[in-house]
Amino acid sequence: GQSLEQPSEVTAVEGAIVQINCTYQTSGFYGLSWYQQHDGGAPTFLSYNALDGLEETGRFSSFLSRSDSYGYLLLQELQMKDSASYFCAWGGGNKLTFGGGTRVLVKP
Amino acid sequence: NAGVTQTPKFRVLKTGQSMTLLCAQDMNHEYMYWYRQDPGMGLRLIHYSVGEGTTAKGEVPDGYNVSRLKKQNFLLGLESAAPSQTSVYFCASSYGRESTDTQYFGPGTRLTVL
Numbered sequence: 484g485q486s487l488e489q490p491s492e493v494t495a496v497e498g499a500i501v502q503i504n505c506t507y508q509t510s511g512f513y514g515l516s517w518y519q520q521h522d523g524g525a526p527t528f529l530s531y532n533a534l535d536g537l538e539e540t541g542r543f544s545s546f547l548s549r550s551d552s553y554g555y556l557l558l559q560e561l562q563m564k565d566s567a568s569y570f571c572a573w574g575g576g577n578k579l580t581f582g583g584g585t586r587v588l589v590k591p
Numbered sequence: 592n593a594g595v596t597q598t599p600k601f602r603v604l605k606t607g608q609s610m611t612l613l614c615a616q617d618m619n620h621e622y623m624y625w626y627r628q629d630p631g632m633g634l635r636l637i638h639y640s641v642g643e644g645t646t647a648k649g650e651v652p653d654g655y656n657v658s659r660l661k662k663q664n665f666l667l668g669l670e671s672a673a674p675s676q677t678s679v680y681f682c683a684s685s686y687g688r689e690s691t692d693t694q695y696f697g698p699g700t701r702l703t704v705l
Contacts, residue, residue, distance in 0.1 A: 525696040581633040
């Protein structure tokens with residue numbers, strides 16, 4: 484089967500850097516996506532890695548290592564509005580399988 | 592563009608009642624998905640569709656049925672609701688050129704089964 488593991492919660496202060504790790508066990512892996520979800524809201528797409536390496540989008544970066552079955556999302560210059568849940572998702576077979584999510588709490 | 596819309600936003604059912612959740616998208620996407628999200632958990636795929644007239648089972652399909660009669664609409668049905676189906680239901684759509692295409696989510700339907 485497929486599974487993705489990520490920490491349940493991370494707390495940090497404004498301006499700090501947070502790294503959310505995601506390890507996976509899958510077959511037929513196509514790529515790793517990251518989604519953000521604020522409380523009461525819908526998930527929204529953040530980034531996608533099909534190949535090994537780092538993808539940067541503003542303050543957010545995502546990394547993938549296929550050989551290690553591992554990826555991470557890096558949140559830099561944390562802002563209060565970054566308090567949300569972050570989900571990694573494995574793609575394959577016309578669908579995504581989501582991890583359980585990491586709740587990020589940003590404190591002043 | 593409205594994107595992905597869901598109807599209704601909230602609903603309370605009694606055990607054994609039936610209902611249909613409607614998802615509509617105006618982005619001409621081929622792929623559509625239904626997920627459920629329980630408190631503090633990730634999204635679990637119920638059913639999905641890769642095109643008009645096609646449907647397929649996801650991770651947790653039992654107790655649900657779906658139909659995709661029109662490309663822009665994807666319906667999720669509960670024939671006999673159970674308390675275990677209390678959840679937030681999200682619909683999503685994507686272009687479908689690749690399995691990891693960006694998925695666009697609707698605002699969700701909060702369903703309570705008493």
